[in-house]
Structure formats: C-alpha cells, structure tokens
Amino acid sequence: MRLKQKLQDVLPKEQLGHVSNRIHVIGDVAILSLPAEVEGNKEDIAEAVISQNKNIRIVLDKISKLEGDRRVATFEVLSGIGGTVTNHKEYGFTYRMDVTQVFFNSHLSYEHQRVASQVRPGESVLVPFAGVGPFVVPIAARGAKVMALEKSSSACRWLAENLRANDVEERAAILNADAFCVLQMINRTFDRAVVPTPYGMDKILETIADAVRTGGAVHFYAFKRRQQIDGLSKKYEDMGFEIGLCRRCGNVAPGVSRWAFDLVKC
Numbered sequence: 273m274r275l276k277q278k279l280q281d282v283l284p285k286e287q288l289g290h291v292s293n294r295i296h297v298i299g300d301v302a303i304l305s306l307p308a309e310v311e312g313n314k315e316d317i318a319e320a321v322i323s324q325n326k327n328i329r330i331v332l333d334k335i336s337k338l339e340g341d342r343r344v345a346t347f348e349v350l351s352g353i354g355g356t357v358t359n360h361k362e363y364g365f366t367y368r369m370d371v372t373q374v375f376f377n378s379h380l381s382y383e384h385q386r387v388a389s390q391v392r393p394g395e396s397v398l399v400p401f402a403g404v405g406p407f408v409v410p411i412a413a414r415g416a417k418v419m420a421l422e423k424s425s426s427a428c429r430w431l432a433e434n435l436r437a438n439d440v441e442e443r444a445a446i447l448n449a450d451a452f453c454v455l456q457m458i459n460r461t462f463d464r465a466v467v468p469t470p471y472g473m474d475k476i477l478e479t480i481a482d483a484v485r486t487g488g489a490v491h492f493y494a495f496k497r498r499q500q501i502d503g504l505s506k507k508y509e510d511m512g513f514e515i516g517l518c519r520r521c522g523n524v525a526p527g528v529s530r531w532a533f534d535l536v537k538c
C-alpha cells in the first residue's frame with residue numbers, strides 16, 4: 273500500500289494532496305520532505321511510514337536543501353529510535369554512515385553499479401568527491417587501485433570504515449583534501465576517473481582532463497536542463513573528449529536533472 277493510501281485515515285483530505293509517495297530510504301532510515309501544509313501532522317505521517325515498513329526504524333524530515341560543500345541537508349527526527357547512523361546495503365556491499373552528516377543518494381545505486389561494471393582488474397582509478405564510497409568500494413572490488421579524494425573529514429571517516437567493512441582497504445587510498453587543490457599536486461595519470469561532481473563544480477573537468485591518460489575514461493556527472501546538453505556535449509568534444517554515453521539519472525530540481533557522461537580522452 274502506498275503512503276498516501278495509508279494516510280487516508282490519518283490526514284484530512286485537503287492535506288493529503290500535499291504529501292508525496294516518494295520516500296528516500298537509506299538503510300533503516302526513511303527521509304521525507306514534508307511541506308508546511310502538513311506541519312501539524314508530521315508525527316502521524318512518520319508513524320504511518322514506520323507501521324507500513326517493518327524495515328524502517330526511524331523517520332526524518334528533511335527541512336532544508338542540500339547545503340555547503342558537504343552537500344548535506346538539515347533534518348528533524350519525527351519518529352523512531354536509535355539515532356541516525358545506519359547500514360545501507362547495495363549490490364552486496366554495505367555502507368555505514370550518519371545520514372545527517374554526509375551525502376548519500378540511494379537512488380543512484382544503478383549508476384554506482386553501471387560505472388563499476390566497466391572497470392577492469394589492475395586499472396588505476398581516481399574518484400574525487402568520494403563521499404562514503406558508493407563508487408570507490410565497488411570499483412576497488414573489481415580489482416582496481418583507487419585514489420579517493422574527499423574534503424569532509426566526517427565522510428572520510430565513514431569511507432575508511434566502509435573500505436574495511438567491504439574488505440577493499442588494500443585497494444584504495446583516501447586523501448582528505450580539496451580536489452581542486454590536491455589534483456594539481458598529484459603528478460601522475462590514471463586509467464579512469466569517476467567524478468560525482470557536486471552542484472556547480474563542473475570546472476573540475478579541466479583538471480581531471482590532465483589527470484587521465486590518453487585513451488582513458490571519465491565518468492562525469494553534471495546538473496543541467498535538457499536543452500543545455502547539446503551545447504555541453506560540444507564543449508566536452510572541444511576539450512578533447514569523445515562522448516561514449518550520455519544518460520539522465522534523476523531530477524534534482526524542476527527542469528534540472530543529473531546527467532552522466534561517459535567520456536574517453538582522445
């Protein structure tokens with residue numbers, strides 16, 4: 273039964289229209305984004321979510337947009353016990369994190385796997401903006417050697433724990449640093465770069481281009497409107513990349529989507 277159906281006996285009709293069925297689930301934590309119109313009934317909605325989903329332990333309300341470099345929102349605990357640290361399982365891997373401290377998007381599981389499945393054993397792979405490791409872990413598990421760059425020390429702590437928990441800590445090095453600065457100092461090239469770019473940091477591609485060998489691959493994520501994609505593709509070609517694939521992977525704002533580009537450096 274979908275959330276709105278479940279809420280028919282809980283919320284007045286005029287409020288029901290304001291609630292979405294979309295629930296972002298990370299491990300046993302459910303994250304809602306409730307509008308002001310249902311302010312007085314938030315706890316009832318949260319209890320409906322818990323009663324409806326036996327795997328959900330705690331329900332949070334996301335009360336701000338993703339903010340700052342760390343891309344983390346502010347949350348309010350609506351119902352449930354045991355805090356905001358959770359274990360999220362994805363394609364056989366486990367990611368432990370405090371969802372209020374780090375960025376994680378469980379809707380990107382297909383992308384994590386799609387990219388990792390292209391990696392061959394022995395490759396050297398660069399992952400700036402690594403977060404808690406949903407690209408780093410499956411890529412290292414493919415037998416690659418990974419360099420993960422992450423500015424948030426909290427994310428680095430969970431990333432280190434997730435490398436150990438998934439038995440790939442031998443295959444990945446973590447640099448707790450600003451990717452824009454440290455990349456200039458890394459005097460080597462990689463076979464592949466996976467770049468889950470935070471909103472508005474597309475400029476990093478210029479630096480990434482120098483860090484990948486000719487013939488190497490770059491998986492680059494950008495937030496754009498559909499009508500911007502042709503122009504962007506032309507720009508990437510002018511930068512010396514061949515475009516292997518361009519796919520939309522989720523909306524982030526009305527009319528703005530996340531786009532995945534599989535590029536090859538010519």
Ligand SMILES: C[S@@+](CC[C@H](N)C(=O)[O-])C[C@H]1O[C@@H](n2cnc3c(N)ncnc32)[C@H](O)[C@@H]1O
Nearest residue numbers: 341342375376401402403422423424450451468
């Ligand atoms: C959109 S999240 C992606 C995280 C992870 N790759 C994922 O897919 O879940 C961006 C990450 O980049 C980190 N970050 C932001 N600015 C950075 C910078 N200049 N250098 C390195 N990491 C940065 C943030 O702390 C955050 O963990």
